[in-house]
Amino acid sequence: MLKILLFPFCLLYSNNLYSPIPRDSIQLFFTNFKEISNTKKLAKVDDIIRKNIDILTHEADNLFEKPLYSISSKKTMPPSGDFHDYLSMAYYWWPDSSKSDGLPYIRKDGQRNPESLKIEDSRNLNIMISxxxxxxxxYFFTENEKYASKVAQILRFWFLNPSTRMNPNLNYAQFIPGIVEGRGSGIIDFHRLPFIIESIGLISCSKFLTSQDKIGLKNWFENYLDWLQNSKNGAKESKAKNNHGSYYNTQLAICALFTGNTHVADRTFQKSFDLISYQIDSEGKQPEELKRTLSFMYSSFNLQAWLLLANMAQTRGVDLWHYHSNDGRSLAKAISYLVPFATGTKKWEYNQIKPINTEGLFGLFVVASKKFNDNKYRNAALMIEGKEDVISKLIFR
Structure with missing residues (x-):
């Protein structure tokens, strides 16, 4: 089992390029520390790795010119009257053209209403996370403190500063005009939350992430975890059986691990076995996702949640990767099912109203090749590698 420290004290490290960070000095939940440390060491002799790190640092350097984004900069007031509450509009809901006022809105699956883009919180959230x-x-690959300093500044701006911080709830996420002020389904807006917590871990050794910052962030995610479990929207989303259920569990688990609530984390991992059995059939298809007008996208999207969740579960000695139901339902079959369609050797047979995008599958295939000791996944990853972002090429090898 991977040993982790909640808020480790870092004794000493070097600012020299590609110098090692001790394993017990950072807190990671879904990234393989041994593998990324090895990649970092290989950068000294591997031109491709070094080139990718150079690309990464160039892109990171450009971010210093970007403004800081916060929850309080939006122009639309949430129903609470508090700009610190997150607000978003359901993407796939449109005015009813048969009604003079368009209300209540009607659903057009897979077709994003541009009106939803007028509320900035969702966009700003994703910019912040990226x-x-x-x-x-x-910072991890160079240990240049300027990167950690910028991360800490961004985190304070979004989560901690009194004038700009977000309240730890999603009460008004994905509202639908004429129907509801906020939905449990809106919790999917935070599906990239694990990347925030992993980023906190990556800079936890830096002097720029202070003890006060760490306490404040821990408190924020404790409060968000409480909201996930005890709010009306959280309770509803906890029952979701499609990708929403997967990402709800992913958020629940990483918040629990980060804040030291291992009971909630372990309970979430154990419940996830049943979700695998429900979501995946004996052929590896995901029926709930195949109902959608973007069926390939959602099938891929859901498995990317399982990549995070299964890796997190391993830190607690729970093996979701190799679980098979009595009738053969498993993550392995679901990943295998997507391989020929992702690589273009077979034509997708279900509704997909936009071109197939394989972004995110590269990492899933690389990890699958190691978990299942099967080169077909590695070969598939190599076929789509050119479409992947530089970080994935560094952390999945």
Whole structure:
């Protein structure tokens, strides 16, 4: 089992390029520390790795010119009257053209209403996460403190500063005009939350992430974990059986691990066995995702949640990767099912109203090749590698 420290004290490290960080000095939940440390060492002799690190640091350097984004900068007031509450509109809901006022809105699956883009919180959230993710990996591979300093600044701006912080709830996520002020389904807006927590771990050795910052972040995620479990929206989303259920469990588990609530984490991992059995059939298809107008996208999207969840479960000695139901339902079959369609050797047979995008599958295939000791996944990863981002090429090898 991977040993982790909640808020480790870092004794000493070097600012020299590609210098090692001790294993017990950072807190990671779904990234393989041994593998990324080996990649970092190989950068001294491997031109491709070094080139990718150079690309990463160049991209990270460009982020220093970007403004900071916060929850309080939006122009639309949430129903609570508090700009610190997150607000978003359901993407696939449109005005009813048969009604003079368009209300209540109607659903058009897979077709994003541009009206939803007018509320900035979702966009700003994703910009913030992308910045933190890129900068924290630039810090890991170079140990240049300027990157950690910027990550800490961004985290304080979004989560801690009184004038700009987000309240730890999603009460008003994905509202639908004429129907509801916020939905349990809106919790999917935070599906990239694990990347925030992993980024905190990556810079936890830096002097720029202070003890006060660490306490404040821990408190924020404790409060969010409480909201996930005890709010009306959280309770509803906890019952979801499709990708929403997978990402709810992923958020629940990483918040629990990060805040030291191993009871909730372990309970979540144990419940996940049943979710695998429900979501995946004996052929490896995901029926709930195949109902969608973007069926390939959602099938891929759901398995990317399982990549995070299964890796997190391993830190607690729970093996979701190799679980098979009595009738053969498993993550292995679901991943195998997507391989020929992702690589273009077979044509996708279900509704997909937009072109197939394999982004995110590279890492899934690389990890699957190791977990299942099967080169077909490695070969598939190599076929789609060119479409993947530079961080994935560094942390999945």
């Amino acid at each position: 910045m933190v993710w890129k900068l924290s990996w630039a």
